[in-house]
Amino acid sequence: MNRASSLSIWRERLFGTPFTGFLTLVLLFAIAWVAVPLIRWALIDATWVGSTRADCAPGGACWVFVRARFGQFMYGLYPVDQRWRVDLAGILFVLGGLAAVFAPHRVRLKVAVAMLVLLPPLGIWLLSGGFGLRYIETREWGGLMLTLFISIYASLIAIPLGILFALGRQSELRVIRLISIVFIEFWRGVPIIAVIFLASLLLPLILPGGIGIDRLARAVIGLGFVIAAYMAEAVRGGLQALPKGQGEAATALGLNYWKATGLVILPQALRISLPAMTNEFIALIKNTTLVLVVSILDLLGIAQASLADPNWVGMNMEAYAFSGAIYWLICFALSRWSRSLERQRRA
Amino acid sequence: MTIRIIGTAAILAAGISFAQAQQLAPSPTLDAVKARGNLECGVHLGLPGFSFANDKGEWSGIDVDYCRALAAAIFGDAKKVKYTPTSVQQRWPILQSGQVDVLSRNSTITFSRNATLGLNFQGINFYEGQTFIVRKSANVKDAAGLDGASVCVAAGSTEEKNAADWFRERNLKVTITNFQKNDDAIAAYDAGRCDAYTAGVGALAGQRIKLKAPDEHAILTKPISNDPQGPVTRWGDERWQLIVRWVLNGTIAAEALGVTSQNVDEMKANSKNSEVRRLLGAEGGFGEMMGLPNDWMYNAIKQVGNYGESYERTVGMGSPLKLERGQNQLWIKGGLLFTPPFQ
Numbered sequence: 247m248n249r250a251s252s253l254s255i256w257r258e259r260l261f262g263t264p265f266t267g268f269l270t271l272v273l274l275f276a277i278a279w280v281a282v283p284l285i286r287w288a289l290i291d292a293t294w295v296g297s298t299r300a301d302c303a304p305g306g307a308c309w310v311f312v313r314a315r316f317g318q319f320m321y322g323l324y325p326v327d328q329r330w331r332v333d334l335a336g337i338l339f340v341l342g343g344l345a346a347v348f349a350p351h352r353v354r355l356k357v358a359v360a361m362l363v364l365l366p367p368l369g370i371w372l373l374s375g376g377f378g379l380r381y382i383e384t385r386e387w388g389g390l391m392l393t394l395f396i397s398i399y400a401s402l403i404a405i406p407l408g409i410l411f412a413l414g415r416q417s418e419l420r421v422i423r424l425i426s427i428v429f430i431e432f433w434r435g436v437p438i439i440a441v442i443f444l445a446s447l448l449l450p451l452i453l454p455g456g457i458g459i460d461r462l463a464r465a466v467i468g469l470g471f472v473i474a475a476y477m478a479e480a481v482r483g484g485l486q487a488l489p490k491g492q493g494e495a496a497t498a499l500g501l502n503y504w505k506a507t508g509l510v511i512l513p514q515a516l517r518i519s520l521p522a523m524t525n526e527f528i529a530l531i532k533n534t535t536l537v538l539v540v541s542i543l544d545l546l547g548i549a550q551a552s553l554a555d556p557n558w559v560g561m562n563m564e565a566y567a568f569s570g571a572i573y574w575l576i577c578f579a580l581s582r583w584s585r586s587l588e589r590q591r592r593a
Numbered sequence: 594m595t596i597r598i599i600g601t602a603a604i605l606a607a608g609i610s611f612a613q614a615q616q617l618a619p620s621p622t623l624d625a626v627k628a629r630g631n632l633e634c635g636v637h638l639g640l641p642g643f644s645f646a647n648d649k650g651e652w653s654g655i656d657v658d659y660c661r662a663l664a665a666a667i668f669g670d671a672k673k674v675k676y677t678p679t680s681v682q683q684r685w686p687i688l689q690s691g692q693v694d695v696l697s698r699n700s701t702i703t704f705s706r707n708a709t710l711g712l713n714f715q716g717i718n719f720y721e722g723q724t725f726i727v728r729k730s731a732n733v734k735d736a737a738g739l740d741g742a743s744v745c746v747a748a749g750s751t752e753e754k755n756a757a758d759w760f761r762e763r764n765l766k767v768t769i770t771n772f773q774k775n776d777d778a779i780a781a782y783d784a785g786r787c788d789a790y791t792a793g794v795g796a797l798a799g800q801r802i803k804l805k806a807p808d809e810h811a812i813l814t815k816p817i818s819n820d821p822q823g824p825v826t827r828w829g830d831e832r833w834q835l836i837v838r839w840v841l842n843g844t845i846a847a848e849a850l851g852v853t854s855q856n857v858d859e860m861k862a863n864s865k866n867s868e869v870r871r872l873l874g875a876e877g878g879f880g881e882m883m884g885l886p887n888d889w890m891y892n893a894i895k896q897v898g899n900y901g902e903s904y905e906r907t908v909g910m911g912s913p914l915k916l917e918r919g920q921n922q923l924w925i926k927g928g929l930l931f932t933p934p935f936q
Contacts, residue, residue, distance in 0.1 A: 304805075314648050323650035385677065386650075447683055450690040461692075541638050541678040551678065554639025555647055556913040560803035 322388015
């Protein structure tokens with residue numbers, strides 16, 4: 247396709263009829279109306295260098311504030327000299343993920359299982375300490391690190407549980423089917439904010455002995471259960487899309503239930519439901535902000551808390567814009583990844 | 594005979610009261626705090642001047658200072674506090690369920706809260722109340738001076754209702770201009786569309802820094818509503834309540850007696866004022882009566898300072914908020930801040 251023809255295609259698309267031409271102009275105007283002041287605020291009139299609020303130029307964004315608070319936005323109140331542990335845990339998770347994805351085909355499953363077994367406890371050890379590392383309470387965790395922690399660990403609970411309950415819902419055993427349906431429908435029916443609130447406040451009131459389980463752990467488990475219910479429905483979609491013959495053929499070959507499910511049905515069903523599961527994961531990341539109601543300082547929480555510093559008062563726009571941009575980046579990257587997986591599957 | 598009986602009774606009575614004085618009432622909270630090695634303090638998630646974590650993650654503010662003073666009184670170390678930031682929804686349950694020992698979180702003391710939540714308010718560390726911010730050039734001294742002026746408020750807010758009622762009761766002609774949000778109302782005030790904007794004292798101090806020229810605005814010191822705030826404890830455990838109450842009283846008494854973090858050593862060694870000596874543990878053994886070391890208030894004052902020092906550092910003239918003392922001035926200097934004597 248040469249330049250001229252692609253130009254004419256765009257002209258056709260944007261100004262093909264008087265009506266589309268009018269719409270294009272209106273939209274262009276609207277974009278300019280929003281984007282120009284936004285860009286002026288965020289980039290042109292913005293202050294980038296300095297160290298205090300006095301350095302901020304009026305009218306533009308003051309990114310000096312974000313720079314001064316960058317450590318907190320990333321790590322919360324995690325002790326500065328221990329932040330390498332968070333970095334190390336992050337690197338290990340990324341490497342583990344890459345290893346599982348790029349391992350040779352024959353050992354890929356084994357590598358993935360090994361990573362799933364090894365990484366989560368390793369991560370918790372690195373972050374919270376013990377066995378030679380300084381113990382750091384979860385109340386000091388925060389920022390982006392906490393958002394990712396909650397997302398990853400809640401989905402580590404949610405994915406296996408979700409698959410189990412999806413299978414359970416398809417089960418021929420009535421008790422198992424009933425339990426699965428009750429679990430799924432209960433957790434799907436309760437608002438996440440209520441779950442977090444109950445987990446954080448009601449449990450300690452009911453349970454004897456005050457603080458039995460860590461506050462963050464309660465929130466993560468609560469979130470994990472809710473997402474598990476949604477995951478279960480996503481997986482069920484995959485299971486139902488699979489032709490019945492697949493299971494029957496597997497059984498005919500002499501495979502028992504677990505082998506047929508594990509080797510034939512699930513791999514195909516999961517592949518079908520992967521986009522839906524990614525959706526749930528993206529929703530989960532955004533829902534982690536709800537832990538704010540119980541004052542767990544995730545990325546949004548720490549952004550809000552940082553606004554209270556009298557030395558930096560009035561930085562609301564900067565704090566929210568910055569944290570919003572990070573959430574958007576994460577979710578956008580995930581949805582791209584999910585799209586590429588879909589394309590791979592189609593090919 | 595009669596005399597002998599009366600004499601015996603008197604000796605017995607003296608013995609009983611002596612025994613009571615010697616034996617401390619059990620305090621599970623204090624025992625737990627000591628065993629844990631730190632105080633668990635519930636604070637606000639972030640309110641300028643009252644409680645916030647700076648860019649190094651260190652908590653400060655007037656409510657945080659109270660926690661530090663309490664820790665200093667118990668452990669001799671103001672750093673032995675762990676802060677639990679609390680949202681407005683979870684502040685009561687987190688105290689009720691025992692996740693914190695004390696709540697120091699700008700919570701207004703009201704009858705219904707005291708009567709129904711199973712919580713006790715142990716004194717007042719900040720007299721909050723709705724007031725007005727005005728331009729200094731307008732030369733308004735109090736809310737009554739706003740006659741004929743206009744006030745920007747957020748529509749439907751408690752502040753709007755309070756202000757309207759207050760002016761109506763006093764037959765003052767004040768124009769209330771409504772805006773959708775607080776931010777819009779304060780922006781309109783800053784742009785000169787109204788003569789005043791209304792909110793709580795603490796909130797106004799935070800808002801003032803955001804104005805174009807903060808120095809040109811004054812916050813009226815006499816509020817039109819009454820929202821006192823102070824540390825909160827659970828019902829039960831009287832001795833813990835005693836400690837929480839008297840550490841607050843101690844910081845106020847120290848200011849009234851002229852004891853500061855600077856002169857506390859000198860005062861303890863040389864002061865001839867016996868109230869000062871009792872406060873700082875030089876005589877009287879007051880700490881022991883609550884199961885604390887006798888230098889409890891000495892440590893608190895030495896490490897955190899008296900109420901006035903804390904006020905100036907966190908919300909007062911030494912802070913960006915630059916709040917005047919107003920009602921939070923000592924009773925002997927025309928304010929409302931009061932403590933019973935250390936006798």
